[in-house]
Amino acid sequence: MSREWDELADWWLTELESDPTYEQVVVPLLLDLVAADRGTVLDVGCGNGRIMARLKGGELHPIGCDLNFSLLADASRVGSVIRVHLPGIPLRDASIDGAVVVLSFEHFSDEIFTELARVIRPGGWMAAVANHPFVTAPGSASVIDPTDGEVFWRPGTYLDRGETIEDADGRPVTFLHRPLGNLLSLAADAGFLLTTLREVPLEAGGLPDAGLPRLIGVRWARR
Numbered sequence: 001m002s003r004e005w006d007e008l009a010d011w012w013l014t015e016l017e018s019d020p021t022y023e024q025v026v027v028p029l030l031l032d033l034v035a036a037d038r039g040t041v042l043d044v045g046c047g048n049g050r051i052m053a054r055l056k057g058g059e060l061h062p063i064g065c066d067l068n069f070s071l072l073a074d075a076s077r078v079g080s081v082i083r084v085h086l087p088g089i090p091l092r093d094a095s096i097d098g099a100v101v102v103l104s105f106e107h108f109s110d111e112i113f114t115e116l117a118r119v120i121r122p123g124g125w126m127a128a129v130a131n132h133p134f135v136t137a138p139g140s141a142s143v144i145d146p147t148d149g150e151v152f153w154r155p156g157t158y159l160d161r162g163e164t165i166e167d168a169d170g171r172p173v174t175f176l177h178r179p180l181g182n183l184l185s186l187a188a189d190a191g192f193l194l195t196t197l198r199e200v201p202l203e204a205g206g207l208p209d210a211g212l213p214r215l216i217g218v219r220w221a222r223r
């Protein structure tokens with residue numbers, strides 16, 4: 001993957017601050033998925049450590065990893081951090097109990113799954129919150145009926161893998177689209193057993209109504 005995230009710290013922090021759904025939906029979804037866990041957890045693409053701060057203090061000991069120097073500097077105030085260019089993870093085989101991946105899978109190449117399977121101990125776990133593939137397909141968008149203002153959702157090329165390049169305050173940021181079956185198969189092939197899959201609506205983001213999925217919360221066991 002490219003190093004475009006080297007330059008995106010300010011954009012991401014503004015996104016975080018301007019979107020209340022991060023605290024209202026993303027954080028509780030993730031915390032619920034890891035509520036019973038303990039041990040060393042790698043926050044993969046940890047950003048400024050906002051999730052690490054929420055994991056710390058109980059039975060979990062977070063280590064953050066990210067490539068963005070500025071975000072990592074903030075995260076280092078919360079706990080230990082490693083500067084990485086994922087998917088490579090400079091940790092020994094089976095050296096951590098679990099991993100969390102929050103809003104980040106779309107930025108990592110497929111090797112992230114085998115690499116996480118390598119560093120998580122057998123019997124360990126992985127939990128992720130991600131945009132639902134339903135809303136990440138290239139060409140997907142809300143469409144407004146001009147006659148009555150009703151909002152529909154155009155699915156785009158959902159069944160194909162693809163990517164979307166969005167504008168981040170004048171810089172490109174690439175989002176990989178993996179159909180749900182592809183995402184789950186990559187994890188299964190790498191050695192993860194699906195134990196929870198939550199499809200979560202959100203009354204925001206231009207979606208027609210709250211009955212459509214907007215986020216997924218996923219938990220796997222490392223076989």
Ligand SMILES: C[S@@+](CC[C@H](N)C(=O)[O-])C[C@H]1O[C@@H](n2cnc3c(N)ncnc32)[C@H](O)[C@@H]1O
Pocket residue numbers: 001002005006012016044045046047048050051065066067068071084085086087101102103104107108
């Ligand atoms: C959308 S942000 C999410 C950050 C954090 N998980 C959160 O919830 O605030 C994606 C994060 O992944 C990091 N990232 C993207 N590509 C990366 C790569 N190849 N290696 C390491 N980190 C990467 C970015 O720097 C950024 O912090």
